[in-house]
Amino acid sequence: MPDCPAGYYNSVFIARRDDTRRNSPDFTCATFAYNEPMSQSGWAAPTPGLPYIATTGTDKPNLFSAIAEAISSLPSATRDTLQIKGLINIPAAEYLAIPTPDGPDQHIS
Numbered sequence: 001m002p003d004c005p006a007g008y009y010n011s012v013f014i015a016r017r018d019d020t021r022r023n024s025p026d027f028t029c030a031t032f033a034y035n036e037p038m039s040q041s042g043w044a045a046p047t048p049g050l051p052y053i054a055t056t057g058t059d060k061p062n063l064f065s066a067i068a069e070a071i072s073s074l075p076s077a078t079r080d081t082l083q084i085k086g087l088i089n090i091p092a093a094e095y096l097a098i099p100t101p102d103g104p105d106q107h108i109s
Helices: 060-072 076-082 092-096
Strands: none
Touching: none
């Protein structure tokens, strides 16, 4: 998505190729499927992707390098299928600066 920074979630609407509707309001009465509301990407997008969490004392630079190397060593067809482009480092201060929205239980009745 052009306005979504690398490493952040985004949402995509998908419709049949032969569907004549082109704008969001055209789908007001349409049936659709969506991400499970309790999923982090279902209620907190757009936010950075979830961080990798490791135990205290983990060598973070080496872990980051190992994950980045594992991703880059995947065949390009696999990366394309999984829509994985790589791994980026979002500084903790930047990650934590984004307010966490109310949980889905606050909006489901």
